[in-house]
Amino acid sequence: MKVLLVFAHPEPRSLNGALRDVAIRELEAQGHEVRVSDLYAMRWKSAVDHADFPSLTPDERLIPVAASKAAFDTGTLTEDVKVEIEKLLWADALILQFPLWWFTMPAILKGWVDRVFAYGFAYGVGEHSDRRWGDRYGEGTLAGKRAMLIVTAGGWEEHYAPRGVNGPIDDLLFPINHGILYYPGYDVLPPFVVFRVDRLDETGFEPLAEGLRERMRTIATTPPIPYRRQNAGDYLVPSMKLRPGLGDPGASGFALHVDDAGTTDRASAA
């Protein structure tokens, strides 16, 4: 497989840097080809602004969605964004690696998403009709590819448990896994999350590294999170609400969009 690893930590001599190297070595040992986007080393520009759209006249009002669409359609996105899009099209699997800062990704990685996930590429794709609402959530430009997160967190795992005060880690990562990765079509693998990293010592590192190696060895075969495909019948069109009767009757929130029972016909997704 071809794997793109997007790395978002400011310090190469960090736990994140060490885990990144472990992941790359294991992927390569398995015969995979790896490319890395090291956002800090690249001095990645985070802010979507007027300079992203050279075809706008200097005084022209910036409407981000419209400008993104026009630039993608006409091939006038900036070079740094085009290079990242080319990498995403090249890769069979995408890994986003980052420390959890304020319960989500660091700004520099959000800026990579905001700028690279252009209209016409990652959203605004496909027909809107009475049967389907665009190619998204399981369909889209990146369908057939796999994605996963590697995340480090300072807090205790229990604080991120189903009843933990921070909220469940799967729910905290849902806006990324479902909203950013599943949206343009990726099959999203369960994340690799390390907790309490501030207390980690040398003896604690090796078991972690081995856990990560195992995930890298199985990157092509690990079953993805069974999110419900938007256009496979589970949702009403155009309200895009989950059909009555689907999901645990008492359930609410993000968990409704994971089809643990397998009610969607996944064979048709293959």
Added chain:
Amino acid sequence: MKVLLVFAHPEPRSLNGALRDVAIRELEAQGHEVRVSDLYAMRWKSAVDHADFPSLTPDERLIPVAASKAAFDTGTLTEDVKVEIEKLLWADALILQFPLWWFTMPAILKGWVDRVFAYGFAYGVGEHSDRRWGDRYGEGTLAGKRAMLIVTAGGWEEHYAPRGVNGPIDDLLFPINHGILYYPGYDVLPPFVVFRVDRLDETGFEPLAEGLRERMRTIATTPPIPYRRQNAGDYLVPSMKLRPGLGDPGASGFALHVDDAGTTDRASAA
């Protein structure tokens, strides 16, 4: 009241710009004093990096949490960050205004949080003992102040409904409302969210503006979201799991941390 509005849209001639001006005018008409941090106009630096900590030697390894703590303790945070912290201490109420990009805030605003919410200021505050786990989630440096979000979204409101495909808007905003604002102590008001903004025309604007004016008129009196206070008895220490018996037995996810039934003694929080 003193109000700080942090604004994160690249185009002043946008719906966001118009709503910002409506909010400021109404707040001032009510006798409030308003300051604005217009992050794009300020060319806010988003990435936490080595340059944020001038007391590190050039080759010194950057450990973000430790560096943030040392810089806050010794007063060596960068000037731009110190100015924002001073504004937060000055303000009785904080408003974060932004377009929802990929289901959360734009990178430039995340970078404001990542850099301004320093260790010792917004986290790492208070004692850790068998009774309490730091001053956070309802306690902390910013306790007694109010905060709210003003958010614009391109999608339909139904897609963000309790069973909508994007996930419920309250859950999507939970990592911000609970994880970023409630964490350092703010009382968090329900957000003001506008949907389907790409389709908004002139006749649609005035009712929206009036809704926002009403929220600004009541900013001092609107009841906050009743998140559970961490150290008021609802959570076990040190696991910080919600006590058995609290919350709807069938419920899961973020909703557990909202105390709709009022089981926490809120009188003691006043």
